[in-house]
Amino acid sequence: MYAVFKRELFSFLNSMVAYITIGIFLLVSGLLLWFFPDTSILDYGYAELGGFFSLAPYLFMFLIPAITMRSFAEERREGTFELLITRPIQIWQIIVAKYLASLVLVLFALVPTLVYYYSISKLGFPEGNIDSGAVIGSYIGLFLLGAAFTSIGIFSSALTKNQVIAFVISAALCAFAFLGFDYSSQLAALQSIENIVRNLGINQHYTSISRGVLDTRDLIYFISFSAVFLWLTKLIIGGKR
Amino acid sequence: MSISVKNLSKHYDKQKAVDAISFEVKPGRILGFLGPNGAGKSTTMRMLTGYLVPTSGEAEISGKSILRDVIEAKKHIGYLPENTPLYADMYVKEFLSFVGQTYKMINLPARIEEVIKMVGLTPEQHKKIGMLSKGYRQRVGLAQAIIHNPEVLILDEPTSGLDPNQLVDIRQLIKTLGAAKTVVISTHIMQEVEAICDDIIIINKGKIVANDSLEGLKKVHQQQSLEDIFRKLTA
Numbered sequence: 001m002y003a004v005f006k007r008e009l010f011s012f013l014n015s016m017v018a019y020i021t022i023g024i025f026l027l028v029s030g031l032l033l034w035f036f037p038d039t040s041i042l043d044y045g046y047a048e049l050g051g052f053f054s055l056a057p058y059l060f061m062f063l064i065p066a067i068t069m070r071s072f073a074e075e076r077r078e079g080t081f082e083l084l085i086t087r088p089i090q091i092w093q094i095i096v097a098k099y100l101a102s103l104v105l106v107l108f109a110l111v112p113t114l115v116y117y118y119s120i121s122k123l124g125f126p127e128g129n130i131d132s133g134a135v136i137g138s139y140i141g142l143f144l145l146g147a148a149f150t151s152i153g154i155f156s157s158a159l160t161k162n163q164v165i166a167f168v169i170s171a172a173l174c175a176f177a178f179l180g181f182d183y184s185s186q187l188a189a190l191q192s193i194e195n196i197v198r199n200l201g202i203n204q205h206y207t208s209i210s211r212g213v214l215d216t217r218d219l220i221y222f223i224s225f226s227a228v229f230l231w232l233t234k235l236i237i238g239g240k241r
Numbered sequence: 242m243s244i245s246v247k248n249l250s251k252h253y254d255k256q257k258a259v260d261a262i263s264f265e266v267k268p269g270r271i272l273g274f275l276g277p278n279g280a281g282k283s284t285t286m287r288m289l290t291g292y293l294v295p296t297s298g299e300a301e302i303s304g305k306s307i308l309r310d311v312i313e314a315k316k317h318i319g320y321l322p323e324n325t326p327l328y329a330d331m332y333v334k335e336f337l338s339f340v341g342q343t344y345k346m347i348n349l350p351a352r353i354e355e356v357i358k359m360v361g362l363t364p365e366q367h368k369k370i371g372m373l374s375k376g377y378r379q380r381v382g383l384a385q386a387i388i389h390n391p392e393v394l395i396l397d398e399p400t401s402g403l404d405p406n407q408l409v410d411i412r413q414l415i416k417t418l419g420a421a422k423t424v425v426i427s428t429h430i431m432q433e434v435e436a437i438c439d440d441i442i443i444i445n446k447g448k449i450v451a452n453d454s455l456e457g458l459k460k461v462h463q464q465q466s467l468e469d470i471f472r473k474l475t476a
Contacts, residue, residue: 003342011330079326083385086290086322087343088315241294 008101068153141209319386329371
């Protein structure tokens with residue numbers, strides 16, 4: 001399993017995929033956070049990172065599908081999938097290895113943004129006047145959200161040989177998982193179970209963790225979310241054999 | 242028996258790609274697996290190597306069931322899939338080391354050197370796989386199949402698309418490997434079968450139509466050329 005994980009990660013780092021997607025993520029979040037006046041923290045006047053954490057999920061909706069779209073789709077198109085499946089490794093190990101490699105890349109995208117935290121804590125008055133608890137909580141929330149999106153991406157990539165289709169499907173699924181349940185809960189027909197529907201969505205749990213309180217229910221939600229999509233991936237791959 | 246297959250079938254909806262075939266291969270023999278395109282050769286090989294799951298039937302590789310003990314069975318197989326799929330973005334040694342690691346091999350660097358020498362990859366060993374010519378890609382394919390020193394080699398059209406010089410080299414290599422292992426190769430080239438195979442299985446529309454040694458097959462069909470026998474049985 002470690003061999004597959006290592007190969008996946010190296011192939012990200014040897015190709016331009018990693019650098020371009022992470023670069024664009026940092027560029028766009030940097031511009032929106034510091035440069036464009038409507039969303040700029042400098043013009044906002046309060047030393048907090050809330051803007052970044054409400055923006056990041058939308059960037060992840062495009063960044064993560066771009067990272068994961070090739071994982072199974074390319075192997076199936078190139079025929080190397082046959083090479084991989086005939087190794088003495090369990091299929092779930094292959095899936096988990098690919099999932100973890102993509103997740104490490106998501107982590108690589110997040111780490112440089114710690115600079116934002118440092119800058120804002122320096123800019124605060126008095127210096128260091130920033131709600132660190134909320135920031136730590138938000139980072140954990142964002143990472144868990146990234147993990148959930150990654151599982152959607154891996155699943156979509158197993159559906160098709162076409163990377164573009166895999167990208168579109170996973171971006172759509174990510175958007176729905178994040179916002180769709182909130183909007184659906186407003187439908188008149190679902191009024192009676194509004195809270196249940198809302199709790200199925202990622203946004204509810206993400207905002208809850210962002211408050212700086214790590215509730216085990218939210219943690220269990222995110223872990224089971226990824227588990228379900230990785231399990232579906234296994235079903236898809238198993239069904240195609 | 243190195244390979245023993247009993248009533249193995251693969252159905253796609255109503256279509257029977259492989260229809261209850263049975264055969265055995267003894268150690269140290271090279272088996273030529275012949276048949277027209279679409280006869281079920283690749284499907285059979287894919288089931289033996291664990292890529293496809295059989296609809297029914299059973300097969301054993303070195304005594305390990307491909308249904309119940311699939312991970313163990315895979316460890317005894319070296320497989321070169323049709324069209325030699327390889328990771329084009331990896332270097333030759335990097336790729337072989339990846340394959341070796343999936344078998345949890347010890348002393349891997351020494352074995353990689355040995356295999357590279359064995360398949361004649363030495364002049365190209367520092368290149369990226371994507372940069373290699375077809376002949377050398379084929380050698381990388383063979384190298385990854387033999388790296389863990391398996392008892393059974395399954396090679397799906399290992400010589401398609403090679404020039405005559407490369408053909409001779411690769412055939413010689415397969416013959417050398419075949420002395421100590423059980424080899425199953427599929428091919429459309431009859432001279433190749435005559436040159437390297439001990440036994441022959443001809444498969445048509447998912448069923449075995451001939452299963453004999455090369456001499457035996459010729460004797461039964463009164464010394465006709467292999468091409469004529471093939472056409473007679475599969476037309």
